[in-house]
Amino acid sequence: MSTRPAVPPSRPLLGRRTVLVAAILALGAVSGLAVGLRPADLVPHGRGWELTLEFLAAALRPALDHEAVSVPPGTPAFPLQVGAALLRTVAYALAAMSLAVVAAAPLALLASGAWWRGRGRLGSGVRWAVRGLVVVLRSVHELLWAVLFLAAFGLSPATGLLALALPYAGTLAKVWSEILDEADPRPAAALEALGATPLTRFLFGILPVALPDVSAYAFYRLECCVRSAAVLGFFGIPTIGFLIARSFENLHYREVWAQLWALVAVVLVLEGWSARLRRRFVA
Amino acid sequence: MASASFRLDHVGVDFDGVEVLREVDLEIAPGEQVALVGPSGAGKTTLLRVLDGVVQPCSGRMLWDGRDVHGFGRRELRAFRASVGFVPQDHGLVPNLRVVQNVVSGKLGRRGFLASLRSLVWPGRDDLLRAHALLERVGIADRLFHRTDRLSGGQQQRVAIVRALFQEPEALLADEPVASVDPARARSVIRLLTDLATDRGLTLVVSLHDLELARAFLPRVVGLRNGRVLFDRPADRVSPADVEALYAFTDGVAAS
Numbered sequence: 001m002s003t004r005p006a007v008p009p010s011r012p013l014l015g016r017r018t019v020l021v022a023a024i025l026a027l028g029a030v031s032g033l034a035v036g037l038r039p040a041d042l043v044p045h046g047r048g049w050e051l052t053l054e055f056l057a058a059a060l061r062p063a064l065d066h067e068a069v070s071v072p073p074g075t076p077a078f079p080l081q082v083g084a085a086l087l088r089t090v091a092y093a094l095a096a097m098s099l100a101v102v103a104a105a106p107l108a109l110l111a112s113g114a115w116w117r118g119r120g121r122l123g124s125g126v127r128w129a130v131r132g133l134v135v136v137l138r139s140v141h142e143l144l145w146a147v148l149f150l151a152a153f154g155l156s157p158a159t160g161l162l163a164l165a166l167p168y169a170g171t172l173a174k175v176w177s178e179i180l181d182e183a184d185p186r187p188a189a190a191l192e193a194l195g196a197t198p199l200t201r202f203l204f205g206i207l208p209v210a211l212p213d214v215s216a217y218a219f220y221r222l223e224c225c226v227r228s229a230a231v232l233g234f235f236g237i238p239t240i241g242f243l244i245a246r247s248f249e250n251l252h253y254r255e256v257w258a259q260l261w262a263l264v265a266v267v268l269v270l271e272g273w274s275a276r277l278r279r280r281f282v283a
Numbered sequence: 284m285a286s287a288s289f290r291l292d293h294v295g296v297d298f299d300g301v302e303v304l305r306e307v308d309l310e311i312a313p314g315e316q317v318a319l320v321g322p323s324g325a326g327k328t329t330l331l332r333v334l335d336g337v338v339q340p341c342s343g344r345m346l347w348d349g350r351d352v353h354g355f356g357r358r359e360l361r362a363f364r365a366s367v368g369f370v371p372q373d374h375g376l377v378p379n380l381r382v383v384q385n386v387v388s389g390k391l392g393r394r395g396f397l398a399s400l401r402s403l404v405w406p407g408r409d410d411l412l413r414a415h416a417l418l419e420r421v422g423i424a425d426r427l428f429h430r431t432d433r434l435s436g437g438q439q440q441r442v443a444i445v446r447a448l449f450q451e452p453e454a455l456l457a458d459e460p461v462a463s464v465d466p467a468r469a470r471s472v473i474r475l476l477t478d479l480a481t482d483r484g485l486t487l488v489v490s491l492h493d494l495e496l497a498r499a500f501l502p503r504v505v506g507l508r509n510g511r512v513l514f515d516r517p518a519d520r521v522s523p524a525d526v527e528a529l530y531a532f533t534d535g536v537a538a539s
Contacts, residue, residue, distance in 0.1 A: 186371070186373050186375045187375050187376060187377045187378075189337075189371075189375060190369070190371055190374075190375025190376070190443075191375075191388060191391055192337070192364075193332075193335050193336075193337045193364060193369050193371075193375075194364055194365060194368070194369065194388075194389060194391060194392045194446075194447070194450055195361040195362070195363075195364040195365030195391060195392020195393065195450075196388075196391040196392060197361070197391075197396070199396060200391045200396060200399050201391075203400070204377070204384075204388050204391065204399070204403055205377065205388075208377050208379060208380050209377055209378070209379070211379070212379060
C-alpha cells in the first residue's frame with residue numbers, strides 16, 4: 001500500500017553543475033576585460049578593413065609565381081621553392097616524431113600503472129618521478145623549447161628537431177601511458193592466472209590490446225607535428241613557415257595563400273593516409 | 284598425465300569487508316569431475332579463482348596436492364597457476380592476435396622470457412602441431428591463423444579451452460561456460476569439457492547456474508549459496524529439497 005505525497009516529487013533542475021558552468025563562462029568574460037578587450041576591437045576598423053579584404057581576396061587568387069618584381073638571381077621558381085620548403089617541413093616532422101617515439105616508449109611504460117602491476121612498491125616511486133619528467137617535457141611549448149635551443153645551438157637542424165621532439169615525446173608518453181592503463185584488463189588477468197610473470201603478462205596481455213590505439217595516436221600527432229614544424233619557420237628554421245613569414249612581411253598576400261593552401265593540402269594528404277593506416281590497424 | 288587434488292578447510296574470502304565465501308569445506312580428488320551450482324552472487328567464480336591460485340583465502344587453508352598454498356613463494360605460485368587451466372567466462376583472449384598466438388600463450392607460465400617471446404612471434408613446429416591438434420579436437424583447426432576477434436563467440440570459447448589445454452594442466456576449471464549459449468549448444472559445451480577431462484585424466488570443476496545441466500553431465504554437484512556450501516552430493520542423490528533450498532525465494536527476493 002502506498003500513500004500519495006501531497007507535493008509531487010521533484011529535484012532541482014538548476015543544480016550545482018549549472019552554477020559551476022555559469023561561473024566558468026563568467027570567468028571567461030571577466031578575463032577578457034582583464035586583458036583590456038573591448039567588444040569593438042573584435043572587428044577591424046579604419047585601414048584594417050581594407051587590409052583584411054585584400055588579404056581574404058588573395059585567398060581566391062594564390063600566387064603561382066614570385067610577386068616581387070625582381071628576385072635575386074639563382075632563386076628557384078616559386079612552386080619549386082614552396083615544394084622544397086614543404087618537403088623540409090614534412091622531413092622535420094618525421095625526424096622529430098621518430099625521436100619522440102623512441103623517447104616516449106620507455107617513458108610511457110614507466111609512467112603507466114599497467115607496467116608496474118605486481119612488481120612491488122618500488123614501482124610507484126619510479127612511476128611518479130617519470131610522470132613528473134613527462135609533465136615538464138610537455139608543459140613547455142615547442143616554441144619555448146625552440147627559443148631555448150636557439151640560444152644553445154643557434155639556427156641548426158638540431159634546434160628544430162629537439163624543439164619538436166621534446167614536447168611531443170612528453171605528450172606521447174602521457175597519452176600512451178593512459179591508453180595502456182585503459183586497455184581491457186581481462187586478457188592480462190587470464191595470462192596472470194596461467195602463471196605469466198609481470199613482464200610477459202604486460203607484453204602479451206596489455207601491449208597487443210593497446211597497440212591499435214597507441215599507433216593511431218602517434219599518426220594523429222604526426223599531423224600535429226607537421227603544423228608545428230611549419231610554425232618553427234617563423235624562428236628561421238627553413239620550413240614552410242619561413243617562407244610564409246617572409247611573404248607576409250613583404251605584404252605578398254597571394255604568395256602567403258599559395259603557401260597556406262599547399263600546407264593544407266599536405267596536412268589533408270597525411271590525414272587521409274593515417275586514417276587508412278588506422279583502419280588497417282584497428283579493424 | 285598427472286591430475287590435481289584440492290582440499291579446502293574452512294576457507295573464507297572477503298573483498299573490502301564483504302564476505303564472498305564463508306567456511307567452505309571441499310575436497311576434490313584427482314581426476315574427479317565436479318559441478319559448482321548456485322544463483323548469481325553465490326561465490327562460484329571466487330571459489331574457482333581460489334582453486335586457480337589467483338585469490339588467496341583470507342581464512343582457512345587451501346591445499347593443492349596436499350601442499351598449503353598459503354606458504355607458496357613467487358615461483359611455486361607460478362607453477363601452481365601454470366598447472367591449473369582456467370577458462371574465464373569472458374574468455375580472456377587478446378582480440379587482435381591470431382588464434383595460434385592466443386593458444387601458445389597458454390605456456391607463458393612454464394616458459395622463460397625468451398622462449399615465450401619466440402613462441403608468440405614465431406611459434407616453433409612443435410607448438411604449431413600441438414595447437415593445430417588441439418584445435419582440431421574441438422573442431423576449429425581451420426581457424427589456426429585467423430584473427431581471434433573474427434571468430435564467433437562459441438569459437439572463441441573453444442580457443443580459450445584450447446589455450447587452457449595447451450598449458451598441459453592437471454586440472455581444468457571453467458567459469459559459467461554456458462552462460463550465454465542456447466540449451467542445445469550448452470549440452471555440447473559441457474560434454475566437450477567432460478570428454479576432454481576424461482581423455483586426459485584431468486580434474487574438472489565447472490560452475491553452472493543450471494542445476495539440471497549439472498546433474499545430467501557431472502557426477503558430483505556442489506550447491507553454493509551466499510558463499511556457503513549448501514549441499515555436496517553425487518548427482519543422482521540431489522533431492523528436490525536441495526533444489527528448493529538453493530533457489531529459494533522469499534517475496535520475490537532471494538533470501539539472505
